[in-house]
Amino acid sequence: MMVHMGDVFRALADPTRRTILDELAERDGQTLFEICSRLTMKYGISSSRQAISQHLDVLADAGLVRTRRDGRFKFHYIDPAPLDRLTERWRPKGERQ
Amino acid sequence: MMVHMGDVFRALADPTRRTILDELAERDGQTLFEICSRLTMKYGISSSRQAISQHLDVLADAGLVRTRRDGRFKFHYIDPAPLDRLTERWRPKGERQ
DNA sequence: TTGATAGGCAAGTGATTGCTTGCCTATGAT
DNA sequence: ATCATAGGCAAGCAATCACTTGCCTATCAA
Numbered sequence: 001m002m003v004h005m006g007d008v009f010r011a012l013a014d015p016t017r018r019t020i021l022d023e024l025a026e027r028d029g030q031t032l033f034e035i036c037s038r039l040t041m042k043y044g045i046s047s048s049r050q051a052i053s054q055h056l057d058v059l060a061d062a063g064l065v066r067t068r069r070d071g072r073f074k075f076h077y078i079d080p081a082p083l084d085r086l087t088e089r090w091r092p093k094g095e096r097q
Numbered sequence: 098m099m100v101h102m103g104d105v106f107r108a109l110a111d112p113t114r115r116t117i118l119d120e121l122a123e124r125d126g127q128t129l130f131e132i133c134s135r136l137t138m139k140y141g142i143s144s145s146r147q148a149i150s151q152h153l154d155v156l157a158d159a160g161l162v163r164t165r166r167d168g169r170f171k172f173h174y175i176d177p178a179p180l181d182r183l184t185e186r187w188r189p190k191g192e193r194q
Numbered sequence: 195t196t197g198a199t200a201g202g203c204a205a206g207t208g209a210t211t212g213c214t215t216g217c218c219t220a221t222g223a224t
Numbered sequence: 225a226t227c228a229t230a231g232g233c234a235a236g237c238a239a240t241c242a243c244t245t246g247c248c249t250a251t252c253a254a
Binding site: 006009010012013015018021022025064078080083086087089090091092 | 109
């Protein structure tokens with residue numbers, strides 16, 4: 001699947017998706033239900049399971065989340081690789097990020 | 098003016114706004130009309146002056162563009178400061194950006 | 195096999211967004 | 225004074241987005 005840089009920016013534009021990444025950064029490899037309940041507990045985000053699932057799809061399309069199936073369970077892992085050099089294009093030439 | 102991090106992500110989510118930043122990174126301090134004509138010439142973006150003006154407002158709200166008035170002219174300057182450590186929160190602990 | 199759990203699909207809705215249109219003010223040249 | 229230039233304000237519109245609702249499949253435990 002080809003990931004465009006615009007997908008990454010768009011994925012990061014939503015606060016709920018950024019919180020999902022926060023949560024996965026703290027505890028990687030959670031299932032959809034785990035993410036839902038923890039978002040509610042810790043952040044007061046009361047979106048439905050389907051809403052979170054759709055957010056995870058957007059994050060996966062951006063390459064920021066990778067998934068692994070195991071039976072009934074689907075585990076979600078953060079992948080920070082698309083964040084590399086994401087904003088480098090707007091820095092003054094010759095400057096290191 | 099208080100700049101929230103979400104404003105930065107939202108500002109970067111639009112391809113036209115990213116192109117505006119590209120253009121300012123290459124030639125800083127352009128006026129609105131200069132930006133409009135150069136976007137059309139170089140990138141084939143044929144949005145109206147008002148559309149570009151609204152994009153510049155969003156970029157300014159995000160702190161990514163600063164302006165300076167001089168008579169009839171308003172010059173636009175890129176400010177990459179909000180890009181600093183923007184994505185650091187999702188990197189594995191102890192890793193340098 | 196029955197029921198519960200984990201997740202998927204798709205249509206519908208309300209809010210936001212990007213953009214246009216129309217008109218206005220301010221500055222500077224002639 | 226007149227006119228062109230540079231930009232601003234605000235309403236309207238179509239497309240997109242986040243989210244819900246309703247129903248479905250798949251896996252596993254009892």
